[in-house]
Amino acid sequence: MTGSSSPPSPALTLPAPRARGGWRLPPAFGLATPATLFVLIALIGPLLLMFRYSLNRFVPGQMMVEALTLANYAKFFGDSFYQEVLGTTVWVSALSTLLCLVAGFPVAYFLVRQASPVWKGRLLLLVILPLLMGNAVRTAAWMVILGDKGLFNAVIGVIGISPVKLMYTPTAVVIGLVSVLLPFMIVTLQSVLEGIDANLESAAASLGAGHLTTLWRVVLPLALPGILAGTLLCFILSMNAYAPPVLIGGPSFHMMAPTVYQQVAKAMNWPFGAALAFVLMAVTLVLTTSANILVQRRYRRWSE
Amino acid sequence: MSEVVLQSIVKRYEAVPAVDNISLSIGEGELVALLGPSGCGKTTTLRMIGGFIPVTEGRILVGGRDVTHLPPNKRNMGFGFQNYALFPHMSVGENVAFGLQMRKVSRADIARRVKIALDRVKLAHLSDRLPKQLSGGQQQRVALARALVIEPDVLLLDEPLSNLDAQLRNEMKLEIRRIQQQLGITTIFVTHDQDEALSIADTVVLMRAGRIEQQGAPDDLFERPASHFAAEFMGVTNLLPGEVAGSDRFRLKGGDTILVPVAGRAGPHAFAIRPERLEIDGEASAANTLSAEVEIATYRGLVIDYRVKTPSGLCLTARRPSPAAGGPAPLPVGRPVRVSFAPEAGTLVPM
Amino acid sequence: MGLVSINRIYAAISAVVMAFVLLPLVAVVWVSFFSNRILSFPATGYTFDWYVRAWAQDSFRNGFITSVETALVAVVISLVLGVPASLALVRYRFPGRDAIQTLLLSPMVVPGIVGGAALFMAFIELEIILDMDISGSLPGLFIAHGLIALPWTIRLVTAALVGMSPSYEEAAQSLGAGRITTFFRVTLPIIKPGIVAAALFSFVISFIDLEKSIFLVGPGRTTLQIALVSYLEWNLDSTVAAVATVQILIIGVLLVASDRYAKLSRAF
Structure with a gap:
């Protein structure tokens, strides 16, 4: 966060005369309290409530019976169907994230090191625009492209290749996810590379390092924290993706987020839906923090 | 190597x-x-x-x-x-x-x-x-x-x-x-x-x-700066525009004519002379002498810079050792002075 | 490899990747003008009919109106809450500052579907207690979208505040302005570009939200994104493409507008 790096500022904090004797609440509390309360009430409270629900028992017809049981979590870990859903979610997310990293880095590098300032601005806007076109619209577009009679099959048909079944395959979901996440990756990597002094690369080159060596020995170690941030962002977003799996994965392709929706809104099994949501959050959290710790350990030595 | x-x-x-x-x-x-x-x-x-x-x-x-x-x-x-x-x-x-x-x-x-x-x-x-x-x-x-x-x-x-x-x-x-x-x-x-x-x-x-x-x-x-830019960049603060007016004469913009080695040049030039080469109240027999008045005196430790102005409106900066460096007593503002320099103390540079 | 050939390699890869990123956008705009009754390639002709049809379709028209309403309210909520909070985070040191910062940015981290489900359950619980309709009501949607927009607003506004030297505020105070006068006469005008960018960006973020809204919409109170997804579950034709094109156009304009005020890439 940008805010954390600001120097302590004496502005607006001149002590009021009557503050001399007693202790007064700093004005910062007044400024930050409404937003804080809002987030507590609209996010943290409901999350706690949902966690409590996940310990309740589901009785068909009665919806939910108050209880303190881990049965819902046990159900998740006991049922191979749900484990498969989780497994699919994790590997699809990991693969999509990796593809984003591989495809996004050259673009970010091009933007930062080679594009002229004017072009950089334009290209960044072109990256951000699809990012903000919304999951629904983007997924619709991929349906248009990947469908049995879609653009892709029409194009390869012209060359004389017979149509390929792409809709409702994991490949299609990965393509859809990568197109959702790639802009995030590019923008994050761009800001990371922006922070690396170009002279360091020039220095490595003047000392005899070729381009790939420079990337590996100088750019990569310095960019690692930022690369991690971008990777984690993409991974989290893809773990929680809703529209691509539902619309281009088809009815027999299951990922976690649609399953949560299905349980909560359709099956009306709140306790189990709540448990699913928490498993999703926990898995995301565990995977991302462990990756974080792993990288932080290497990076701490010179970064502080 | x-x-x-x-x-x-x-x-x-x-x-x-x-x-x-x-x-x-x-x-x-x-x-x-x-x-x-x-x-x-x-x-x-x-x-x-x-x-x-x-x-x-x-x-x-x-x-x-x-x-x-x-x-x-x-x-x-x-x-x-x-x-x-x-x-x-x-x-x-x-x-x-x-x-x-x-x-x-x-x-x-x-x-x-x-x-x-x-x-x-x-x-x-x-x-x-x-x-x-x-x-x-x-x-x-x-x-x-x-x-x-x-x-x-x-x-x-x-x-x-x-x-x-x-x-x-x-x-x-x-x-x-x-x-x-x-x-x-x-x-x-x-x-x-x-x-x-x-x-x-x-x-x-x-x-x-x-x-x-x-x-x-x-x-x-x-x-020997060869141009106006070179003279300025090399720290010559006095650059007086004017025109070559004869085999060893240079007419400054304000009308004063000074004696300088022209060396075959002609047309508009500037006379470049460092403040150190301008003498204040020196020998009256110097080749070039202008009367002027002290406008601003800037104390800079070892030296004092005097900005002086001639009746024709010409502004010059002259530098003298301060008393700390064994120089003479400081001159007050408004004091009339004689500024003199030898012809070879400065050079002509093209504009 | 020389300098120039390395540059060419990066340029070539970037071109391919950018084409991939922009392909859906281009495809959807193109398809929206097809005159084919059933969506297929190539086009048999071109027409504007689908735009007329899209507007004639209740779910899209109402969805669009609901989305605009919701996004506007979300912008107001996020600015009213977010600007003072940003000021506190940037200009003051106080105990628990880091914790509050993390908390305020957390709506960005908690998965949309999880936060949406939790809010949905909480609303139902409140409905039972208060005997009031909240889930599937507009206020419920407003709260959810305010929550989505808040962290982005805080990010952009804190970035603007960090870039503004506190000495302007000190100068105003030394000239006799009180805290509130200082804020409105000095701070606010200086960080205005950041605030405008935050407002525009919040609008977009709220407008395109799908995951968080999906639980909270009700009959007659559906956002455009949900309307699109429910339509897509059963149909795929150029009506959707027409809606999508209009949405891309609106967002494109807002994006270019907000980029004039603040570098949007800073928000990520």
């Missing part, structure tokens, strides 16, 4: 020339300073020699070899960056070792040569430190050691002293000169500070708007 030749180098950015047809020949073991204000193309020139910026036109030869289109990692040049560009994730030793690793030098040799290089800049004891744990001067030394350990053909330094405070700058200046002479390495040094350029370079190349304005030995540039 090699001589460097630039043949009609041009760098254009979308048709705008940043460096406009520079030709320069730098002898083996010579230290050349590229001097000029910001935006004059000196750093662009240096970076083209280093291979970081592609050359639009012209050739760069090092030791007779055409390096114009070689990438920087094939040029074998040591480069010192303005901000040192030490790799923040490597220790001092690792930074210095980097170039040797790239050259596939054996481990034992690397250790030995890193030690020698760090010894040369008196930093062997800090080999395990990270760059951010060093002072600015120490970082500068590491950067120098890193650039030199690869035994480059040429050493290129981009404003190496600009991030140091005044005292350290002086010290590093001498150190760079010492090491450069000890190794006999051809060195090109970019700076905007005329004092830096004068005190360590064999040759000073003054640049302006992508072109070479004047080049020569330091004393040559300092004492």
